[in-house]
Amino acid sequence: MAATSSLTEADRIATICNACRYCEGICAVFPAIESRRSFTDGDLNYFAHLCHACGACYVDCQFSPPHEFNVNLPRVLAALRAESFKAYAWPRALGGIFDRNGLWISLLATLCVAGFILAFVGLQSADALFGVDTAPGAFYRLMPHRAMVVVFGAAFLYAILAMALSVRRFWRDIARAEDRSALPSLWQATRDAGELRYLGGGGDGCRNTDDVTPDKRRLYHHLTFYGFLLCFASTAVATLYHYALGREAPYPWYDLPVVLGTLGGIGLTIGGCGLLVAKLRRNPAMEDLPRRGMDLAFILMLLLTGATGLLLLLLRATPAMGLLLALHLGVVFSLFITMPYSKFVHGLYRFAALLRYARDRRAGATIVE
Numbered sequence: 001m002a003a004t005s006s007l008t009e010a011d012r013i014a015t016i017c018n019a020c021r022y023c024e025g026i027c028a029v030f031p032a033i034e035s036r037r038s039f040t041d042g043d044l045n046y047f048a049h050l051c052h053a054c055g056a057c058y059v060d061c062q063f064s065p066p067h068e069f070n071v072n073l074p075r076v077l078a079a080l081r082a083e084s085f086k087a088y089a090w091p092r093a094l095g096g097i098f099d100r101n102g103l104w105i106s107l108l109a110t111l112c113v114a115g116f117i118l119a120f121v122g123l124q125s126a127d128a129l130f131g132v133d134t135a136p137g138a139f140y141r142l143m144p145h146r147a148m149v150v151v152f153g154a155a156f157l158y159a160i161l162a163m164a165l166s167v168r169r170f171w172r173d174i175a176r177a178e179d180r181s182a183l184p185s186l187w188q189a190t191r192d193a194g195e196l197r198y199l200g201g202g203g204d205g206c207r208n209t210d211d212v213t214p215d216k217r218r219l220y221h222h223l224t225f226y227g228f229l230l231c232f233a234s235t236a237v238a239t240l241y242h243y244a245l246g247r248e249a250p251y252p253w254y255d256l257p258v259v260l261g262t263l264g265g266i267g268l269t270i271g272g273c274g275l276l277v278a279k280l281r282r283n284p285a286m287e288d289l290p291r292r293g294m295d296l297a298f299i300l301m302l303l304l305t306g307a308t309g310l311l312l313l314l315l316r317a318t319p320a321m322g323l324l325l326a327l328h329l330g331v332v333f334s335l336f337i338t339m340p341y342s343k344f345v346h347g348l349y350r351f352a353a354l355l356r357y358a359r360d361r362r363a364g365a366t367i368v369e
C-alpha cells in the first residue's frame with residue numbers, strides 16, 4: 001500500500017498513544033498499539049479495522065483538538081479504513097468504486113431496479129406486472145426460477161470470490177510472517193465478532209461528547225448483522241423447499257422461510273434506521289467526512305433490503321406485488337454485486353483484525369521493535 005497522508009498521521013498518533021497509554025483499557029486498539037514500538041503500514045491498517053469508531057478515546061483525550069498535538073484517533077483510523085478498502089480491492093481496477101462510493105452505489109441500485117422492471121415487462125407484459133396472483137409460483141411467473149438462480153447465483157459467487165481475494169491481501173499485509181498460525185484463535189475471534197465485544201467504548205457506550213450516551217450503536221449493529229443472517233437463512237431454506245420438497249414460493253406466513261425472512265427484515269429495517277440516525281448525529285469532528293457517502297449508502301442499502309422485503313410480504317396479494325418484487329430483487333441484486341466494493345467488506349476486514357488480535361493475545365503479545 002503506497003504511503004499516504006493518513007498512514008503518516010496514523011503513525012504519528014499511534015506513537016503518541018504508545019507513550020501516553022491513558023486509554024489502554026478502553027478497547028482492543030490500544031493494547032495492539034502498545035505491543036509494538038514502531039508500526040508497519042500493515043500494523044496501522046490492522047489498528048484501523050480493530051477500531052469501532054466509538055469515540056471514547058477522542059472524548060477522553062487530553063491531547064485532542066484544540067491541543068497542539070491534534071490527536072484524533074477515530075478520524076484518522078476512519079480515513080485509513082476507507083483507503084484500505086480501495087487498496088485491497090480485487091480486481092484493483094474496480095477499487096476506484098470506493099471513490100465517490102455513495103454515488104456509485106445509488107446509480108447501480110437504480111439501474112438494477114429499472115433492469116428488473118424492464119425484464120418483467122419484457123418476459124411477461126405490463127399487465128402481468130400489475131396483476132393479482134396469489135397462487136404458488138406467482139413470483140416465478142414474473143421471472144422464471146431458473147433465471148433467478150442463474151442471475152443471483154452468478155452475482156453471489158463473484159462477490160464471494162472478489163471478497164475472499166481482497167481479504168487474503170489484507171490478511172497477508174497485517175499478519176506478520178514471523179507470527180504463529182491464527183487457526184487456534186478462530187473461535188475466540190468468532191465470539192468477539194458475534195458479541196461486538198469492543199463496541200462498548202470502554203463500557204460506557206459510544207460517545208459523541210463528554211456526556212455518555214446509551215450504547216445504542218451496538219444494539220443497531222446487532223439487529224442489522226443478525227437480520228442479514230436471518231434473511232440469508234430464509235433464502236437457503238426456501239431453496240431447500242424448492243429443490244428438495246418441490247414447494248414453490250410464495251409460502252404462507254407461518255412457514256419457516258417467511259418467519260425467518262420477516263424477523264430478518266424487521267432486524268435490518270430497525271437496525272438500519274438506528275444506524276442511520278446514529279450516523280447523522282455523530283460528532284463530525286471524529287468522522288472522515290469526505291467518505292461519509294460510503295457509510296450512508298451501505299446503511300441505506302441494508303435498510304432498503306429489509307423494508308422492500310417486508311413490503312413485498314405485506315402486499316403480495318395486491319396489484320403492487322409485481323412492482324415490489326422488481327424493487328426488492330433489484331435492491332438485493334445491487335447489494336450482491338456491490339458487496340466487494342461497498343462498506344460490506346468492513347465486516348470481513350474487522351473479523352481478520354480480530355483474528356490477529358486474538359492470535360497475538362494467545363501468543364502473549366510482547367513489545368517488539
Ligand code: SF4
Binds near residue numbers: 023024057058063
Ligand atoms: S487517545 Fe489521547 S489520551 Fe488516549 S492514549 Fe492516545 S494520546 Fe493518550
Ligand code: SF4
Binds near residue numbers: 028054057198
Ligand atoms: S474510537 Fe473507540 S474503538 Fe476506536 S480507537 Fe478510539 S476507543 Fe478504540
